[in-house]
């Protein structure tokens with residue numbers, strides 16, 4: 001408790017934080033001038049409201065008693081002009097609010113997506129579904145900026161102006177709206193903590209729903225074949241029930257606040273009429289002034305009623321903001337100003353005393369691992385399932401930083417490189433070939449300028465992609481659905497190899513590159529890769545004996561350490577010895 005209090009104090013003293021983080025504040029401030037226009041339009045609309053009440057008063061007090069029809073015509077013309085301007089300003093106000101909202105949404109969406117891609121894997125929290133759901137919360141933020149919320153906020157100061165007007169026209173009747181305003185504010189104030197709590201709860205339960213959904217849709221085939229539908233169905237309905245319950249409570253609380261505001265509005269209007277009758281009897285008020293005051297007292301409470309209706313949205317917006325901000329504050333790979341952006345690598349890789357434990361894992365995956373791969377060497381990492389081979393690849397790619405030790409490329413700690421620039425120089429084919437929606441061409445080229453059509457065709461040929469592409473209608477323009485459905489496992493693997501080989505990177509890291517291929521395709525691939533790999537640093541992770549032909553050196557990993565290391569044939573012989581003896 002003390003620590004929390006101390007931290008909070010520390011935060012306040014040493015790091016005075018703005019109310020909103022820069023990712024939201026900057027786009028908002030950039031739209032300041034648009035919001036000023038919105039405010040101006042809203043102010044004018046409020047003034048027109050006052051003018052309309054004056055019109056009513058004049059008609060009752062001057063026109064009706066005197067049958068002053070000429071004055072009525074003049075007044076009506078004036079009113080029509082006011083109504084036309086009011087109409088135009090309302091449209092402009094809505095347009096400008098949407099304009100600013102769309103701009104902020106575009107900017108914020110771009111920043112958040114960039115951050116999502118750059119999120120540090122060792123600090124990532126939440127499932128894929130929860131992260132997707134959180135991105136959906138951007139809509140909630142957009143609704144706030146492109147909605148009546150901003151307009152309602154501008155209307156608030158006009159409550160005072162309206163009250164002053166009522167006091168001038170109706171004297172003591174102003175006490176009626178003055179008395180109802182605290183009731184509306186009180187209802188809002190009292191329901192807000194519950195609303196905040198409920199919208200946070202409702203959102204987190206919404207994210208659980210999303211998690212189940214994303215997991216199910218992403219693995220529909222497995223769900224069907226292995227009969228996981230029952231388990232997932234139960235999870236879905238549990239999440240659904242919980243979400244439904246909290247949403248219902250959230251709506252109930254917000255309805256209470258809204259209804260109090262609506263009733264206060266009626267009370268304010270009717271109460272003014274009743275109080276006015278006594279003032280008229282005392283000759284302190286004219287009928288016209290009373291009618292004007294009753295209209296105005298309804299108007300005085302109106303912005304608060306709108307705000308009461310918006311309170312639940314405000315709570316949802318705050319919750320969405322907190323969620324997204326949590327992600328924005330998660331460690332990012334975005335490079336600092338001094339990050340190195342090498343144009344090319346020689347290809348020397350060194351892991352020195354590397355110790356690494358995955359977040360939340362009990363055991364170390366890499367335990368004091370030392371490995372030097374000179375530039376241009378071809379190395380296979382062998383070892384049992386779970387020995388840490390893929391983790392070594394992740395270390396080299398800087399996907400996770402080691403807790404102890406150093407991972408270097410060409411003598412430089414990989415953390416000093418701009419990760420994007422560094423990874424662009426390393427051709428990587430991961431254990432699970434993941435393709436994106438779009439054409440096969442797009443999947444190989446990935447918008448990389450250095451990869452032209454000629455290079456695309458070269459690597460497609462090398463990887464074996466060309467062999468089956470020729471037989472498929474549309475060839476390289478074949479549109480894939482997400483994750484490359486519509487192609488076989490081996491075809492997907494070939495395309496992911498083409499992607500890794502494109503641009504002739506000096507370093508290549510292949511993790512089980514042929515696990516889904518038949519022996520014939522594998523043999524052809526090996527023959528073609530022989531020449532391609534010359535002079536390049538090649539790290540191969542595999543369980544397939546045939547692939548080992550491609551390397552000069554074998555390193556055997558066990559429990560996150562190097563247990564054997566040497567020229568290919570010597571290590572192979574040693575590996576076969578115990579089996580021969582047995």
Ligand SMILES: Nc1ncnc2c1ncn2[C@@H]1O[C@H](COP(=O)(O)OP(=O)(O)OP(=O)(O)O)[C@@H](O)[C@H]1O
Pocket residue numbers: 358359361365383384385386387388389390391392431
């Ligand atoms: N993202 C992760 N989070 C937590 N633990 C992980 C993660 N990835 C791998 N591990 C753990 O690290 C250990 C080593 O995994 P790694 O993928 O490096 O093994 P591997 O040697 O490549 O195995 P395989 O031959 O099956 O591919 C495993 O015990 C695994 O449980």
